Amino acid sequence: MIEWRSLDEVIGGSGLRMVLVQGIASPWGIAAKAIFDVKGVPYVAAPWAAGEVNEVAAAWSGADSGPVVVWNDERPVNRWLDILMLAERVAPTPGLVPADPLMRALMIGLSFEICGEQGLGWHRRLQLFAPMIESGQAPEGVLRMAAKYGYSAAAAAAAGPRVIAQLHALSAQLKAQYAAGRRYFVGDALSALDLYFVSFMNLISLQPEEACPMVEQWRAVYRTGMDDPALAAAVDPILLEHRDRIFHAHFRNPMEF
Amino acid sequence: MLSYLPLADVIRRQGLRLVLVQGFPSPWGQAAKTIFEIKGLEYVVAAQEAGGTNDELVAWAGENSGPVVAWNDAAPIHRWYDILMLAERLAPVPALVPVNPRDRALMMGLSNELCGEGGLGWNRRLQMFALMLDAPDAPAGVARMGSKYRYSQAGARAAGARTAQQIAALATQLKAQHTAGRPFFIGDTLTALDLYWVAFMNLIDLLPGELCPLPDAMRPIFAVHDDTIRAALDPVLIAHRDRVFKAYFRNPMEL
Numbered sequence: 001m002i003e004w005r006s007l008d009e010v011i012g013g014s015g016l017r018m019v020l021v022q023g024i025a026s027p028w029g030i031a032a033k034a035i036f037d038v039k040g041v042p043y044v045a046a047p048w049a050a051g052e053v054n055e056v057a058a059a060w061s062g063a064d065s066g067p068v069v070v071w072n073d074e075r076p077v078n079r080w081l082d083i084l085m086l087a088e089r090v091a092p093t094p095g096l097v098p099a100d101p102l103m104r105a106l107m108i109g110l111s112f113e114i115c116g117e118q119g120l121g122w123h124r125r126l127q128l129f130a131p132m133i134e135s136g137q138a139p140e141g142v143l144r145m146a147a148k149y150g151y152s153a154a155a156a157a158a159a160g161p162r163v164i165a166q167l168h169a170l171s172a173q174l175k176a177q178y179a180a181g182r183r184y185f186v187g188d189a190l191s192a193l194d195l196y197f198v199s200f201m202n203l204i205s206l207q208p209e210e211a212c213p214m215v216e217q218w219r220a221v222y223r224t225g226m227d228d229p230a231l232a233a234a235v236d237p238i239l240l241e242h243r244d245r246i247f248h249a250h251f252r253n254p255m256e257f
Numbered sequence: 258m259l260s261y262l263p264l265a266d267v268i269r270r271q272g273l274r275l276v277l278v279q280g281f282p283s284p285w286g287q288a289a290k291t292i293f294e295i296k297g298l299e300y301v302v303a304a305q306e307a308g309g310t311n312d313e314l315v316a317w318a319g320e321n322s323g324p325v326v327a328w329n330d331a332a333p334i335h336r337w338y339d340i341l342m343l344a345e346r347l348a349p350v351p352a353l354v355p356v357n358p359r360d361r362a363l364m365m366g367l368s369n370e371l372c373g374e375g376g377l378g379w380n381r382r383l384q385m386f387a388l389m390l391d392a393p394d395a396p397a398g399v400a401r402m403g404s405k406y407r408y409s410q411a412g413a414r415a416a417g418a419r420t421a422q423q424i425a426a427l428a429t430q431l432k433a434q435h436t437a438g439r440p441f442f443i444g445d446t447l448t449a450l451d452l453y454w455v456a457f458m459n460l461i462d463l464l465p466g467e468l469c470p471l472p473d474a475m476r477p478i479f480a481v482h483d484d485t486i487r488a489a490l491d492p493v494l495i496a497h498r499d500r501v502f503k504a505y506f507r508n509p510m511e512l
Contacts, residue, residue, distance in 0.1 A: 062319050079336070081369075081373070081374075082374070085374045085375065100422075100426075101370055101422050101423050101425075101426035102426045102429065102430070104366070104370070105363060105366030105367045105369065105370050105426065106362065106363060106366055107366065108365070108366040108369045108373075109361070109362030109363050109364070109365040109366025109367070109369070110362045110366075112338070112361075112362060112365045112366070113361065113362050116338065116365070117338070117339070117342045118342065150346075165357075165358050166358050168358070169357075169358035169359045169362065172359070173359070
């Protein structure tokens with residue numbers, strides 16, 4: 001179970017602390033937790049309220065979204081790549097970043113396709129915003145997030161084909177690996193990319209409630225657009241198999257948030 | 258010619274503003290300005306003092322490093338990938354990021370091998386610090402930067418082999434492209450990776466004074482004393498740097 005603490009305790013604490021979006025399977029936070037869990041680094045967490053300003057946490061961390069991760073008295077970090085680099089430094093073993101530069105480049109690059117600006121998470125987020133924004137009745141928090149992430153009707157409309165192209169690239173990589181007898185996205189061992197993929201697949205094919213116990217209100221939001229036949233066709237069975245296998249082997253079950 | 262404005266002016270303005278390390282071919286800054294120049298985006302510039310406290314910059318951008326890039330009222334950014342994404346958004350043509358997801362992934366991943374934490378720039382910086390920090394009475398500015406980038410003797414010792422591996426990976430990629438008849442690192446066209454390579458290669462093989470007018474007194478800082486790095490620098494990489502520099506960079510580089 002996540003050890004939830006007050007923000008003051010997290011700010012004033014030592015060791016590894018996080019500020020995590022509470023109550024939602026935010027894939028950036030789920031991945032950050034999984035990385036530190038796999039490495040056996042204990043942490044405590046304070047909640048980040050989705051869609052809210054989170055003034056104190058933002059002023060302390062300089063970040064405008066969760067997760068925020070801080071190690072001892074270092075500066076808090078918030079970007080997925082900074083969090084991964086911190087994890088590799090705090091606990092080098094097991095390594096989740098390949099040592100070979102070309103393999104590492106592919107791993108980091110495909111992770112950008114999932115976690116980065118214009119990545120799969122970015123595009124699906126635009127799609128999730130769309131019905132609420134276009135209804136003209138979006139809650140203030142959604143409006144704030146939509147502005148932050150550059151929402152427009154055109155960007156949301158363009159998101160679908162981009163997500164599909166990204167899923168095709170991921171399934172092609174995975175098929176090449178499986179054909180070579182390798183059961184991970186890159187190389188012969190688990191990397192952060194496998195963990196990012198599991199975390200973000202909830203935006204493509206939501207895990208059942210017993211594995212991802214998010215309230216129905218949020219599950220409905222996550223399911224936005226999942227009934228698009230083009231998206232469904234892009235979800236190659238190998239992606240689901242890989243998600244399920246990595247989840248059962250390396251994630252807390254059920255997911256915690 | 259770069260015309261450095263007072264930082265307060267740059268902060269006050271709208272449009273595209275850059276804060277660059279002044280007087281030094283910082284590869285992150287050289288790459289950023291070249292990306293905007295290729296896209297035809299006009300910008301104004303203020304100076305960051307290498308090793309200085311840059312208090313006004315820190316108060317505004319939350320960061321004591323260059324480049325810092327700001328667009329209108331948006332928060333200033335400093336990471337190489339944020340700057341690239343901003344450039345793509347402001348001026349999508351010519352695109353410097355491939356459309357194909359796999360090409361894009363490889364381009365971003367190899368760019369991270371140059372620009373990112375643990376990348377070639379990071380590793381060479383540790384080696385540069387070592388010469389000064391392991392000597393008595395290291396300058397305060399260098400000590401400050403060494404602390405910021407977590408300098409250690411062990412890290413500096415490991416940097417040579419890591420840099421050599423990164424150079425070898427880039428040579429492998431470029432040779433594969435040339436074999437397929439493609440003159441760039443990725444795909445059929447120029448990408449940001451080609452620009453990053455030119456900018457960062459100054460840390461391995463500094464351009465001559467007429468192309469990169471760094472004062473003679475400072476040029477030894479860039480010298481490579483590590484045989485493994487020199488051995489890894491395949492001629493194909495030098496030829497690529499020279500070709501892309503002449504075709505796409507301001508000549509001479511502006512510092």
